Amino acid sequence: MSADAEVAPRTASAQGELLPQRTATGSLDAIHPRPSWVDDLRQDGQRLWEARHVVRLLTSSQLKTLYQRSALGFLWSLLTPLLMFAVLAFVFTNILSRSIPNFPLYLFSGQIPWLFFSAAVMGGSKSLLSQQRIVRKFPVHRMVFPLVSVTVAAVNMVLVTTALFVLFAALGTALAPQLLLLPVAMLLLIGFVFGVVLISMTLVTYYRDFEYIIPVGLQALFFASPVLLQPRQLGAYRIVMDLNPLTYHIELFRCALYSSSWPDGLTWSIALGSTLAALALGYLVFKRHEHDYVFHL
Amino acid sequence: MSSTSDQSTIAGAGEHAGGAAARGPDGDRTHAAIELQGVGMRFRMHSGRLSPTLKATVVETITRRRSRPRDFWVFQDLDISIASGERVGVIGANGAGKTTLIKLIAGVYAPAHGTVRVTGRVAPLVELATGLNMELSGVENILLLGSLLGHPPEVMLARAPAILEFAGLREFAEAPMKSYSTGMISRLSFSIATNVDPQILLLDEVFAGGDAEFVPRATERMHELMDASHIVVFVSHSLRLVRELTDRTLWIEHGRVVQDGPTGEVCDAYAASIAKR
Numbered sequence: 001m002s003a004d005a006e007v008a009p010r011t012a013s014a015q016g017e018l019l020p021q022r023t024a025t026g027s028l029d030a031i032h033p034r035p036s037w038v039d040d041l042r043q044d045g046q047r048l049w050e051a052r053h054v055v056r057l058l059t060s061s062q063l064k065t066l067y068q069r070s071a072l073g074f075l076w077s078l079l080t081p082l083l084m085f086a087v088l089a090f091v092f093t094n095i096l097s098r099s100i101p102n103f104p105l106y107l108f109s110g111q112i113p114w115l116f117f118s119a120a121v122m123g124g125s126k127s128l129l130s131q132q133r134i135v136r137k138f139p140v141h142r143m144v145f146p147l148v149s150v151t152v153a154a155v156n157m158v159l160v161t162t163a164l165f166v167l168f169a170a171l172g173t174a175l176a177p178q179l180l181l182l183p184v185a186m187l188l189l190i191g192f193v194f195g196v197v198l199i200s201m202t203l204v205t206y207y208r209d210f211e212y213i214i215p216v217g218l219q220a221l222f223f224a225s226p227v228l229l230q231p232r233q234l235g236a237y238r239i240v241m242d243l244n245p246l247t248y249h250i251e252l253f254r255c256a257l258y259s260s261s262w263p264d265g266l267t268w269s270i271a272l273g274s275t276l277a278a279l280a281l282g283y284l285v286f287k288r289h290e291h292d293y294v295f296h297l
Numbered sequence: 298m299s300s301t302s303d304q305s306t307i308a309g310a311g312e313h314a315g316g317a318a319a320r321g322p323d324g325d326r327t328h329a330a331i332e333l334q335g336v337g338m339r340f341r342m343h344s345g346r347l348s349p350t351l352k353a354t355v356v357e358t359i360t361r362r363r364s365r366p367r368d369f370w371v372f373q374d375l376d377i378s379i380a381s382g383e384r385v386g387v388i389g390a391n392g393a394g395k396t397t398l399i400k401l402i403a404g405v406y407a408p409a410h411g412t413v414r415v416t417g418r419v420a421p422l423v424e425l426a427t428g429l430n431m432e433l434s435g436v437e438n439i440l441l442l443g444s445l446l447g448h449p450p451e452v453m454l455a456r457a458p459a460i461l462e463f464a465g466l467r468e469f470a471e472a473p474m475k476s477y478s479t480g481m482i483s484r485l486s487f488s489i490a491t492n493v494d495p496q497i498l499l500l501d502e503v504f505a506g507g508d509a510e511f512v513p514r515a516t517e518r519m520h521e522l523m524d525a526s527h528i529v530v531f532v533s534h535s536l537r538l539v540r541e542l543t544d545r546t547l548w549i550e551h552g553r554v555v556q557d558g559p560t561g562e563v564c565d566a567y568a569a570s571i572a573k574r
Contacts, residue, residue, distance in 0.1 A: 018326050019417045019496060020447075024401075026337060026410035053444035057437065061430045068432070133427035138445045139404030207351040291407035295340060296348045 022139075027291050040287060047141045054140055058131075058148045063155060077156060078163050081115055092228060100230060102258070105171040108164070109257035110227040113189055113250050116157040118218050124149035124197030125204045125214055132297040142293055143286060146197045154190050168257055176260040185252035188275045192249060195278025198286045205296050206289075226250055245274035328381040329417030329496040329527035331402055337410030338372040338397060338552075371397045372552040375411070381527045386543035386560055388533065388567055393549045395532045399423065399499050402530065417527060420446060420495030426486040431475040435466055435485060438474055442489045456492050463518070464488035465511075484511055491522050498526040500533075536564050 035043075048055075067074045088111075089104040100106050127145035128135055135145065161182070169175070203210040223229075224240045227250065231241045241247050248270040255263045263271075343349035343366050357363050371394045379385055387395050400406045401413050403421040428442045436457050443453030461467045464484040466477075474482065523529050523542065533539050539546060539560060546563040548556040556563045 019329060021326055021414065021416045022404055023415075024404065024407050024413040026408045026412070028337075028409045029411070051444075053440070053450050057433075057441040057444055057450075058430075061433050061437070061441070064432045134445065137403075137405065137421070137424060137427050140445060206348055207354070208348075209351040292341075294405060 041283075044141070044143065048143060048147070051141050051144050055144055055148055055151065058144070059151045059155070062148060062152045066152065066156065074159070078160060081111060081160060082164070082167075085111055088228065099233065102172050105168065105173065105258055106254070107228065108168065108171065109173075109254050110225075110250050112157060112161055112257075113185070113246075113253045114222065114225060114227045115160075116153050116189065117193055117246065117249075118222075119156065120150045120153035120193045121197060121200055121214065121218060123153060124193070125200040126211060127197075128201055128205050128293055129211075129297060135294060135297060142290055143198075146194065146201050150190060150194050150197055153193075154186070157186065173257050174260040178256050178260045178262065181252060181256035181263070185249065185256060185271075188252065188271050189249045191275040192245070192271075192278045195275070195280070195282035198282030199278075202285050202289050202293075205293050221246065226254075245270055245278075248274070326416055330381060330414070331377070331379040331416075331497065331528060331530070332414040333375055333377040333401070333411065334414075335411035336372055336375040336377075336401065336408045336413060337370065338375075338394075338401060338406065339368045339370045339409050342367045342369055370552065375552070375554070377547065377554065377557075379528055379530065381417075383545055384523070384529045384531070384543040386531050386533065386539035386546040386564075387549060388536065388539055388546060388564070389549035389555075394552045395549060396501060398549070399501055399530065399532055402497075403499055415497065417496030418447065418494070419497045419499060420490060420493055420526075421499040421501075422490050423499065423501045425490045426482055429474060429482065429486055432473060434473055435461060435470045435477075438485065439489055442486065443493065446490075446493055448493055460485075460488045460492045463492070463514075480511070484515075487515055487518075491518050494525070495522075496527040498522060498529045500529065500531045536568060540564055 067077060085104070085108055089107055092107070093103050124146040127149045128142065131145050131148075134140060135142065165173075173179075200210070200214060204214065221244070224244045225246045226241060229241075231238050231247070234241055248267045251267045252263055252271055255261050255267075340347060344353065344364060349366070353364070377398075387398060389395055397406065399421065401408060402415060403419055403423070404413075404415070405421075425442065428445045429438045430441055433441060436454075439457050439460055440450045440453050443456075444450060457470070458467075461470050464481070464487070466481060466485055469477065469481065474485075477485070529543070531539065531543055543560050545558065546556075546560040547554055548563050548567050556566055
């Protein structure tokens, strides 16, 4: 008990320290006064901040798994997307090159956000399930687990983008001020994905069937996003891509890496709006099920 | 004993300190206490399963014939109060709600009704190895399990040498846990769990795992820890251990407290009721 005796002063009574206290009230009981969503947010923010060490340690363990599993380690997480780009670029350059200038770069700059999105959704959706050993035994904030999955995917995205930057430059990414859009685009997409993951995680936890439905949904979304194709190439189906919020997130990445242009107002507002909407909706869904996830593992 | 941040970590580690209650904590916070007031706890069953199936949900939505989920109440209106200094045994048949009670106190389950108030740092010594990660090294696992129990890394790092020493794993500190044997893993988790200065100790059944050489040391450590803890809640099927380790016993049956009193009396009554069956 002496290990942490070098403590800050606290408002304890004369004879003893002030002990931590936790009060759980019935989820079906009417609580007066009802906590507002501002209170909820503040409290969750505080509890997530307190759980930051759990987040950090779980993230580093998952990154280790990701990078250490094979002999080449981190190199594979670079090579895999690179080889995938190469295959796609080779196949599609011959078909689409005439309509899209500098197609390899177009493809690369779209694949970066797309691979992050699908990795985060795949990992985050089953994060409670795959970490159920912890969820069922420890009173850790449930949001920690999707947060870890999204963080792992985000770290990977940043590392891959940084490592591949030489390649981007060689393919024609201009060292223009528009590159500053990249961190903004990443942050917006991370927020969007986190909101989406809170919802998909709830679906998967309640109905395991979604574990099989989500990859199919992602495949469909891939073709509804401007990764390989441009909206105008879809003809009558263009509306699908126009309505897909991911289109605008990808457009931000393209502005930074491909066209070195400033995004228009519509792109900005839909990217920002969809991020806020996804976060709000995801949070709402999460709060509604927060205490029940554990029963469905 | 612990830093202010450490405190708030634990206070916040709870499932959901209710908005109002979290801001203005009630009661005496200088003594460890467990307070359950009018606690109701249910498992919601969807035609015999905990989770509804997608098929059933879709069919019911289309046919507009929603089957009502059936609630299985583990506890209804449960009141339990445990004060600092008490050693409490919990006995009862399988399915009586003993483990659910431990999980409510640990903050893993949230009550459906009523209030669960826990004052003091809780260490649930319940299958702790589940918090360990095979990819991480011994030291990293000490940090991870510590943080899951609400202890900041700097505190755990300071204790790491003692933890590894006790588990006899000093030379394996940096090795990934997947290279450990089962015995090494259970020694490590036991050593971490018993090195975190809990004020409230929750024990579910047998706790000292490991090889023949380790068990006596672990048992000794366990007794030390029980002596140092302010409150011990011990769930067991072994009346012998309950008599040996506790002075008050709760006999729970079908989610109700059948008898609550001095361990000797309650264990005698429980033994008699089993003999009668």
